[in-house]
Amino acid sequence: MTDIRAVVQERYGKFAASVEQPGPTSGCCGTTGCCDDPITGGLYSPEEIGAIPPEALQASLGCGNPTALIDLAPGQVVLDLGSGGGIDVLLSARRVGPTGKAYGLDMTGDMLALARRNQARAGITNAEFLEGTIEAIPLPDASVDVIISNCVINLSADKPRVLHEAFRVLKPGGRFAVSDVLVRGDVPADVRHNMGLWVGCIAGALTEDEYIGGLRAAGFEEVSVEPWREYAAADAEAYFRDAGQAVGDLTAADGRFFSGFVRARKPLAR
Template identity: 90%
Template structure:
């Protein structure tokens, strides 16, 4: 697990440093961060983008928009697992209002520094960024109304522990609403490896049945996965051709890898 964490921290740190410099941008999900590509493009509406400092949008590494998954109400407490540059935390903070709170949790110091600068630019006092891992959430039991995450849980080497921790910090009746990368059915290892060169997050993606089983094992109810954007073999092939990098046959990837909306609820009165 340590090696995986080190790789993720290095990638995220490199990305954070690139956002406010003229250097190249290298993301985890995809290659260029939040732009018009099949992975990261078109995740946020113009209205959402317009409410944020440009640096928060440029720092987005996700493959979905978890804030679009769920209704948030004034006064609620939201936690974003793997909050990166803070885009989803800031959007959530606006929706829960001054009587609510939005936490962002990240393990990369450079990302946390960038997120805090974005918070200052956005002028949102009801935000707090925490340093730590999603396997050991530094919040007390039953302290959060809603957990969101944007294509980060797939990066963990101990996903069952992440889901147990999410269950622990949620209040009874609390909701889990994340975007993540998933796999449908069995995929040959060479195909998974080649697709992983295009979309780094695929390397750790769970099968959708495993994800459902993991949430239920953690104690969640009303588990649902809604595919949102499939990653096609044609898109991957075009990427490799543009990069001048030959790969094998990717036909078996069609319809197998996708970003999806994952929803669940902690039992209890609400």
């Protein structure tokens, strides 16, 4: 787990350092960061984009929009696991209002620094960015109303621990609403590897059944997975072709990899 964590931390740190520099950037779930990118493009509405600093959008490495998954109410406490440049924390903070709180948790110092700069640019005071890992959330038991995450849990080498930690910090009745990358069925190792070079988060993707089973084992109920954007082999092949890289046949990837909305609820105390 340490090796995986170090690789992820190094990659995200380099991305954070590049965000405010001229030129293209690339990240885990987004290879280009462009609005027409089939992974990262079109995730946020014009209204959402207008409510945050451009640097927060540029630093978005997600494959979904977890803030669109769930209704947030004034006064609620929200936690974003793997908050990166802070886009989802800032959007959540606006929705829960001054009586609420939005926490972002990240293990990469450069990303935390970038998120805090974005918070200052946005003039948001009801957000806080915490340093730590999603396997050991630095918040008390039953202190959070909603957990969100944007294609980060798949990067963990200990996903059961992440889900148990999420369950621990949620209040009874609290909700889990994340975007993540998932895979359907068995995929040949070479195809998974090559798709992973395009969509970096694929390497650790769980199947739908594994994700649902993991949440239930952690104690969650009302578990569901809603696929919303499939990753086509043709898009990956075009990416490699444009980059001048040769890869094998990726046909077996069609219909197998997708970003999805994963929802669950912590049971009410009995």
